Amino acid sequence: MQILVCVKPVPDPEKYDLLMIDPETRRLIREGIPTVINPADKNALEAALRIKDTTEASITVLSMAPDFCADRIRECLAMGADEAYLLSDIRFGGADTYATSRTLMKGIETIGLAPDLILAGNESADGATAHVPVQLAEWLGLPHIANVSSIERDTRAGQAPGAASWIIHKKAEQGHIRYRARPPILLSVERNSNRPRIVSALGVVKSKKKKLEILRFDALDVSSDTVGYAGSPTKAGALSIPDLSRTGQRVAGTPAEIAAAFMDIIKKSI
């Protein structure tokens, strides 16, 4: 079985409180915020690794990101993925979800992959649109299920191994919807839906010998008006950091006094 996992390096979401906007250029200052693999993408990779733990499977990791993210991609190999491709080119920059998903599709075509399962984190921590996985499936003409919280093998008797189907749980408004799904299919995996494994020292050693190939613009069957900012139907305007400050008034005293004051405020305000 071939599994493709799409990952995105993002600024560490634990540190978003540190983000600032340069007053002159109006650009985002990310200084001091390290790059990490998007949390939900690690859950997607873990889901793939768990399948590989019990079945014959190969895992390819695919990412569109600048060269400096190669180390983060290697981390995925250290976790247990078999090979990785990084789509990196200055012309891919400024892409929205539409152009990103289309470039990923072109990458899959170029590599010549026909995965049975494509897994991706449900949303990235930075943009958090949850669009890219679903849109990638659409470009590939594959069915998709988003907000997936569990992937299990369908254990009904009499299933041919190759045609094996999956039981998928999708998080929905009132609980979970269960589906039976046949490959090939793309699943967007929920953050925190499993506990991603820790990279072992042996994993790191092994990862150095695994393939991590960088594919540039010229390697892909794309034109410059279909990638990056030029290929994006959405155009970004001004950025701002909303001012959320309120004139905090401290209420002091014993717990009973504070409680009485707060109860009063609530009563008056609702």
Next chain:
Amino acid sequence: MTNNPRKIKKALILADVAAGEIQQSFWELLTKVKQICPEAICGAVYIGGEYPEARETLRQSGVDVLYAAEDALLDIFRPDYHCLMLETAIRDFDPDLLLICATAEGEELAPTMGVRFRTGVAAHCVDLKIDEEGEPVCLVPAFGGKVVGEIYIPATRPRIATIKAGIFSASNQTREQKTCPTVIPIDTEVLKSRHGSIEPIGIVESAPGGRSVDKADLVVCGGYGLKDKDAFASLEKLAEYFAGAVGYTRPAVESGRPENERNLIGTSGKTVTPKVYVGFGVSGATHHVCGMKNAGTVISVNNDPNAAIFGMSDFYAVGDASKILDAMTAITEP
């Protein structure tokens, strides 16, 4: 300026209807459309099981056009089926603007339409306006809500936007309607001949877990700093006294204290606008604040005098969250 190519001539809303119940978000989106493009022809699409009452309410909601894909096959969300039905309505109506509520389903439908119609999608808009040049602009959060950016979709149609429930306010005026459109049925027969590779086999409902924070005037929120085992029961008591609801932060959910994560507040949960929000042991992290920043009055308790939440509060106390909570529930007892 009748030929202004930017002008929204037709707007379409995907009606958020859960098991026959029209959700508040539908009225919120409808109100927004009437505000920003009052002259536009406004359409709605219903996709789901057969609920004649819901269909009738939508027909009388103030929309000019109503599409309905009604079939037992659509009762449970199926990405392939629901996407096809929505696509059919869009092809027929040809809107300039498409608004979809950012539910788990809407978040899957919107990007799908983006690719099928080769157009842009703005996710989780916190506002939708028309700029000085008459161009619609979506304000979307990024980095957990720390940053807000403008998104334009200048060249392609429809412009698609998703909006979480509770972001816009609904006005009752939209419901006063003189002429009701006839329903345009969407052919569901095509679904019967499609043997898709996804088949729904059931719904697992989550534990009910108290009143929903969506409509509550008071939200009392438990953060990670509310460590007492019984504290969540005390929160319930306090909320109940004011007919309010209990919300929580992500770390509180992960600690397993609340029963389920239905009332998680923040980027990955709900956006609430109660008259009063009270946070107990909440630090004030971006991802959480994004979901409660528009509350009327914000009260917070934290034992760290430098907690970020204090700067975003109207009233605060430095102290132990459990102790102050218990003193508050004591007052509610006769």
